[in-house]
Amino acid sequence: MKTINKYLSVFLCALTLAGCEDMLNKVPEGSLITQDQKDQAIANNPALLAADVAAMNANMIGAMAILGTDYHNDFGYAAACMYMDCNGSDMTCANIGYNWFSPNSDYTDRTYTSSATYFMWSLFYTQIYSANNVIASVSEDTEDATLKAYRGQALAIRAFDYLALAQLHQFTYLGHENEPCVPIITEETTAEQTSNNPRATVKAVYELIMNDLNEAVNLLKGYKRQDKGYVDQAVAYGLRARANMLIGNYAQAYNDADSALVISGATPYTIEDLAEPKFWDANDKTVMWANIITETNDIVTTGIVNMPSHLCSFYTDGYVGVGAWKKINKPLFEKIASTDVRKGWWLDENASSPVVADAKYTDWFATASADSEFGAYTNVKFGPDNNDLANLVPAQDWFLMRSEEMYLIKAEALAQQNKTAEAQKELEDFVKTYRNPVYTAPTSNLIDEIYLQRRIELWGEGFIFYDIMRLKKPVTRVEDGNTSFPAAWQFNINAEDPILLWLVPQSEIEANDGISESDNNEAVPAPKA
Numbered sequence: 001m002k003t004i005n006k007y008l009s010v011f012l013c014a015l016t017l018a019g020c021e022d023m024l025n026k027v028p029e030g031s032l033i034t035q036d037q038k039d040q041a042i043a044n045n046p047a048l049l050a051a052d053v054a055a056m057n058a059n060m061i062g063a064m065a066i067l068g069t070d071y072h073n074d075f076g077y078a079a080a081c082m083y084m085d086c087n088g089s090d091m092t093c094a095n096i097g098y099n100w101f102s103p104n105s106d107y108t109d110r111t112y113t114s115s116a117t118y119f120m121w122s123l124f125y126t127q128i129y130s131a132n133n134v135i136a137s138v139s140e141d142t143e144d145a146t147l148k149a150y151r152g153q154a155l156a157i158r159a160f161d162y163l164a165l166a167q168l169h170q171f172t173y174l175g176h177e178n179e180p181c182v183p184i185i186t187e188e189t190t191a192e193q194t195s196n197n198p199r200a201t202v203k204a205v206y207e208l209i210m211n212d213l214n215e216a217v218n219l220l221k222g223y224k225r226q227d228k229g230y231v232d233q234a235v236a237y238g239l240r241a242r243a244n245m246l247i248g249n250y251a252q253a254y255n256d257a258d259s260a261l262v263i264s265g266a267t268p269y270t271i272e273d274l275a276e277p278k279f280w281d282a283n284d285k286t287v288m289w290a291n292i293i294t295e296t297n298d299i300v301t302t303g304i305v306n307m308p309s310h311l312c313s314f315y316t317d318g319y320v321g322v323g324a325w326k327k328i329n330k331p332l333f334e335k336i337a338s339t340d341v342r343k344g345w346w347l348d349e350n351a352s353s354p355v356v357a358d359a360k361y362t363d364w365f366a367t368a369s370a371d372s373e374f375g376a377y378t379n380v381k382f383g384p385d386n387n388d389l390a391n392l393v394p395a396q397d398w399f400l401m402r403s404e405e406m407y408l409i410k411a412e413a414l415a416q417q418n419k420t421a422e423a424q425k426e427l428e429d430f431v432k433t434y435r436n437p438v439y440t441a442p443t444s445n446l447i448d449e450i451y452l453q454r455r456i457e458l459w460g461e462g463f464i465f466y467d468i469m470r471l472k473k474p475v476t477r478v479e480d481g482n483t484s485f486p487a488a489w490q491f492n493i494n495a496e497d498p499i500l501l502w503l504v505p506q507s508e509i510e511a512n513d514g515i516s517e518s519d520n521n522e523a524v525p526a527p528k529a
Contacts, residue, residue, distance in 0.1 A: 046147045090455055099319070132154075156216040156236045162184075179201065235401060245470070314389060478492055
């Protein structure tokens with residue numbers, strides 16, 4: 001609110017994807033070296049591949065790296081998470097020009113020519129390309145510990161990307177195994193094959209995902225990462241737990257989630273921890289994997305092309321401060337018990353919350369309240385960087401995996417196996433210990449209860465659209481006439497409605513002879529209120 005006009009009026013120069021230039025591709029004279037020469041150089045000095053590994057991770061945090069400088073909803077994986085959350089039932093926002101995610105809320109993003117379609121496809125395939133480069137540079141039978149770690153990370157990252165693509169472009173694995181999913185591109189895929197590459201089946205894509213994660217788990221054993229921006233064995237187990245839930249391998253999902261917790265040593269935020277806004281520091285004990293954001297990253301130096309600008313209500317210098325406050329839908333808010341600490345992640349109907357009751361928030365309230373869209377149900381979940389309200393810097397880390405998710409996977413995995421008593425205890429122990437001391441888990445409909453707990457716990461973190469697809473749930477924005485969505489977006493969508501599927505972008509169809517327009521997902525009109 002204080003400085004956004006300055007950012008909007010200043011021309012933003014073109015910014016390239018954050019990362020490191022691969023200096024291995026050139027010899028001192030400037031000519032390109034062969035792949036064999038590069039492989040030999042890496043074998044002699046594994047550390048030379050470090051830049052490629054860093055660049056692979058940096059694909060997640062580029063500012064305007066895919067769509068260009070005209071698009072302030074292009075800031076890496078956190079933006080993709082917001083695209084998906086705005087497709088769902090639980091995140092609302094004013095239908096105004098400053099809301100860059102309006103096309104996701106009204107589903108006009110579901111055309112093959114839309115910038116959103118291109119972004120969601122390119123974000124993940126760009127990272128797959130980077131992962132393939134690393135995988136191609138490391139022999140699968142290497143005995144070098146450093147190279148094992150590099151290969152393991154790249155395999156896990158590739159699996160993460162294909163998990164995202166598979167869940168966006170086709171309905172969930174169970175019941176759709178033979179449906180068309182997305183093209184498979186690996187380190188062995190030639191340029192000629194890429195240009196004539198049909199959509200693989202869901203089953204084939206998940207076979208690649210599981211093979212990658214199985215190898216990654218083995219390769220990453222004993223690897224000590226430099227920070228939580230890198231994948232270690234615990235993260236690989238966590239990713240495999242997600243994948244096993246999707247394919248219905250619930251016993252293994254439970255074991256993988258448990259291994260992820262044990263190896264990482266991660267523990268949930270406590271009720272005391274959540275007495276103030278969190279979710280900005282990857283060093284927190286609950287975080288298992290994150291995008292590490294520093295003040296020099298281009299998504300920070302843009303000022304407003306970043307997650308805090310669109311999601312953190314304390315960053316009043318961003319888009320939230322001019323009306324694009326992200327809020328919880330009223331029906332979900334009303335399902336949260338008053339004794340649950342998470343209820344304080346959003347302002348109540350009186351625009352108050354115990355999380356921001358301290359006097360240090362007085363000035364923030366005064367600034368935020370100057371905007372007419374601020375008020376009830378606005379989120380205060382995502383705290384300011386360094387918990388500093390006086391010097392607002394949009395450099396919050398973005399969490400990709402935290403321990404709470406693993407606890408909820410364990411509970412659901414038990415419930416999916418009809419181990420009702422064990423699932424009830426698992427869920428009750430988690431919620432009662434860390435969120436609501438008087439919580440009692442129900443004895444029936446446990447899967448629906450766990451879904452509700454995930455909607456509350458993981459709100460705004462990019463998980464719930466995946467859950468809608470995985471659990472074959474409807475998008476329910478209006479419940480018995482109750483909603484806080486703007487009038488134009490007050491519609492419900494049936495489970496597995498074709499509008500839920502993202503399309504293959506036009507650019508891919510034009511470049512790939514293996515996919516014709518008739519091979520795309522069905523293009524259907526956006527729903528109407």
